Amino acid sequence: MRRSARIAGLTPNPTSISTMPNRKRKVAEIIVPVKQLHFHGPYIRQNWPFRDSLINYTTKTPSNSKAWQKLIKSCKYVFAKNPILVIENLWWDEEDWYASSNNDAGPVDFTKISSKLWITDKFNATCAPPENVSLIIPKIYKCDAKYLSLMNDVISYKDFLFLSSNVEDTVLRENIVKNSDGSIVSLEKLIAVLPKIKSIFL
Structure with missing residues (x-):
């Protein structure tokens, strides 16, 4: 047609x-x-007034969540090339992961979602099965959460750094953080890599 x-x-x-x-x-x-009109519908390649290399760089390496959210709302070609959804909060609630953004919340099935998530405010894995946290980290593009809660988790030092890069307040209870060689990371070392930290509940 x-x-x-x-x-x-x-x-x-x-x-x-x-x-x-x-x-x-x-x-x-x-x-x-x-x-x-649907956000996930077909898209048309834009005739940009810029070089393709600049568009590709902007699309593949977003550095600011607010700017990225405005960009994918204005042009779905960008989202199609790099499907990242900005959310405020991600938390475990008894049996499922839930996410919220702009006062809307709902469950997240990581086995079915193809987009990656960009967390801007809170990441709460309290009471989540220990293996669940490590399994969903590949689905997270970036974690800028200011609040982090982990309980009864066993995670790698690399994953801890990924989740806590912007943390100001954190709850750490009965967790084990391991180096790549399997040794346990000390509490002093964990605190040392939290430059923005204001409060820690242990």
Whole structure:
């Protein structure tokens, strides 16, 4: 089906358009109802006024969550090339992981989600099965959480650094953090790599 035919098919009331003057008819035919547009729908390669190398760099290496969120809202080509969703909070609630953003919350099935998550505020794995935390870390693009809670977890020192890079307040209870050689990391070493820390509950 040609593009013009598809667009015409999306027009809400084609019978009324046929009685319009030619100029008004052309304008009406290119208006697509908002409800027909979907974020995960097809996208068209943009004719950027920049070099492809700059667009690729911007798309593949986002450094600011707020700027990235505005970018993927304005152009779904960017999200299609690098599917990262910005969320405020990620937490374990009895049997499932939950995420929230802009006062909306819901469960997250990491076995089905293809996008990576960018956490900006809180990561709470209290009471999560120990293996669950390590399993979901590959699904997290970046963790800028200011609050981190871990309980009864066994994680690697590398994963701890990844989760705590921006932490100000943390709860660490009955955790084991291991080096790559299997040795246990001391509490002093963990505190030393938390430059923004304000409070620790042990």
